[in-house]
Amino acid sequence: MTERTYYILTFGCQMNKLDSELAAGQLEMAGYSLAESAESADLVLLNTCSVRAKAQVKATSLLCNFTRDVAGKSGRRIVGIMGCVAQQMQEKLTEAPYLAEFVLGSRAVSRLAEVLERLAAGERGILALEEDCASWDYEAETVSRLNKRSAYVAISRGCSNFCTYCIVPYVRGPIQHRRPESIVDEVRSLTDSGYIDICLLGQNVNAYDYDGCSFVNLLERVASIGGIRRLRFITTHPKDLCIDTVRMMVNPPFAPYISLPLQSGSDRILGLMNRGYTRGQYMEKVSWLKEYLPGAFISTDIMVGFPGETEADFEDTLEIVRKAQFDNIYSFVYSTRPRTKAASLMSDVPDEVIKARFKRLLALQRQNHIDRLKRFVGETVEVLIDGVSKKDKGAPCGRTPQHVIVNLPHDKCDVGELVEVTITGAGIRTLLGKVTKRIL
Ligand code: SF4
Numbered sequence: 001m002t003e004r005t006y007y008i009l010t011f012g013c014q015m016n017k018l019d020s021e022l023a024a025g026q027l028e029m030a031g032y033s034l035a036e037s038a039e040s041a042d043l044v045l046l047n048t049c050s051v052r053a054k055a056q057v058k059a060t061s062l063l064c065n066f067t068r069d070v071a072g073k074s075g076r077r078i079v080g081i082m083g084c085v086a087q088q089m090q091e092k093l094t095e096a097p098y099l100a101e102f103v104l105g106s107r108a109v110s111r112l113a114e115v116l117e118r119l120a121a122g123e124r125g126i127l128a129l130e131e132d133c134a135s136w137d138y139e140a141e142t143v144s145r146l147n148k149r150s151a152y153v154a155i156s157r158g159c160s161n162f163c164t165y166c167i168v169p170y171v172r173g174p175i176q177h178r179r180p181e182s183i184v185d186e187v188r189s190l191t192d193s194g195y196i197d198i199c200l201l202g203q204n205v206n207a208y209d210y211d212g213c214s215f216v217n218l219l220e221r222v223a224s225i226g227g228i229r230r231l232r233f234i235t236t237h238p239k240d241l242c243i244d245t246v247r248m249m250v251n252p253p254f255a256p257y258i259s260l261p262l263q264s265g266s267d268r269i270l271g272l273m274n275r276g277y278t279r280g281q282y283m284e285k286v287s288w289l290k291e292y293l294p295g296a297f298i299s300t301d302i303m304v305g306f307p308g309e310t311e312a313d314f315e316d317t318l319e320i321v322r323k324a325q326f327d328n329i330y331s332f333v334y335s336t337r338p339r340t341k342a343a344s345l346m347s348d349v350p351d352e353v354i355k356a357r358f359k360r361l362l363a364l365q366r367q368n369h370i371d372r373l374k375r376f377v378g379e380t381v382e383v384l385i386d387g388v389s390k391k392d393k394g395a396p397c398g399r400t401p402q403h404v405i406v407n408l409p410h411d412k413c414d415v416g417e418l419v420e421v422t423i424t425g426a427g428i429r430t431l432l433g434k435v436t437k438r439i440l
């Protein structure tokens with residue numbers, strides 16, 4: 001039998017990255033091996049994101065490119081789609097002009113094995129949108145991980161918050177929590193295999209609650225597993241962050257890093273967004289972090305141009321940015337998503353006003369980033385190598401415990417290596433360094 005190969009193109013959040021590893025696990029169990037590129041693969045799977053309209057357009061046009069090119073692979077290539085766009089567009093994706101041979105819903109990744117059997121039997125245009133069991137879980141051995149030191153471990157999936165701009169509750173469903181024993185077993189098996197960087201994943205991790213086991217209880221259990229060097233979790237919802245979590249993060253193995261999406265600094269806009277906190281409550285949580293974790297990096301997400309955002313609302317956001325002194329900001333422009341509550345609001349902020357506000361936010365965050373990263377120059381930090389630099393292809397890069405990217409243009413390192421680095425320079429988002437010692 002000729003060996004069949006696969007390639008998965010992943011877009012979007014960390015949950016999608018983990019879902020791709022789960023899909024890869026099933027493909028490998030079915031006898032597929034990883035191809036060098038999508039172009040050379042017998043089966044191409046697009047794992048998509050629909051959080052913004054642009055991401056959706058990109059995913060669907062890529063799908064068309066691959067399905068049109070079937071002839072180029074002598075009709076042998078199978079093209080499938082999974083993730084949020086798959087869940088959102090469903091059977092439309094099997095029709096022209098998309099012509100996906102299978103569509104795997106965002107809660108149906110575990111059904112890929114069944115889909116592969118149906119494909120082998122000659123079926124095409126397969127829809128597998130619903131999960132095949134009521135409770136959600138997965139076994140550690142069904143994940144095929146590319147990185148041998150850093151691992152994502154899902155603790156929940158879906159979201160029940162219904163922020164008015166967000167499509168996630170519609171495409172990923174309500175929040176479902178994974179059994180704590182299953183999470184602990186997976187982390188233990190990972191650390192036994194040499195993993196040192198564990199990131200607990202969920203659309204809203206700190207809403208975790210399984211039969212009375214809270215997020216703090218779960219953290220306690222995971223943190224007590226030996227061998228973890230960096231324990232992180234994303235995404236944290238500001239309304240659910242409690243002081244006990246912050247106090248727990250003071251001690252190892254917690255990495256000094258947290259992502260706390262602000263979205264807007266205006267109480268009026270936060271109310272329209274249904275975020276569940278005020279600017280005052282948000283800043284109280286920031287003050288806990290600054291008090292208990294003075295060296296930790298705080299990252300945030302900010303949205304510009306939510307329907308009805310006035311100059312005063314935007315000024316409120318800038319004020320929080322100045323006060324909180326975030327170490328990293330992911331800023332983006334509001335994008336109308338179907339089925340969301342905000343889609344029915346009038347997008348009355350003119351494009352040029354949104355662009356100008358976005359520019360002002362970028363200028364402010366640029367200065368913040370530079371100031372925060374300059375502090376590292378001359379220091380020695382521990383860097384976990386996780387890939388190659390985007391700018392300087394071939395040069396290794398990795399992350400500090402604060403999750404800051406360090407590029408190492410003068411060194412040779414393998415992914416997963418832990419090295420000691422002297423920081424020689426700082427950019428807007430990345431550091432430059434030189435390896436001084438190999439740790440692991
Ligand atoms: S918390 Fe809000 S923004 Fe985050 S996934 Fe849930 S609905 Fe979307």
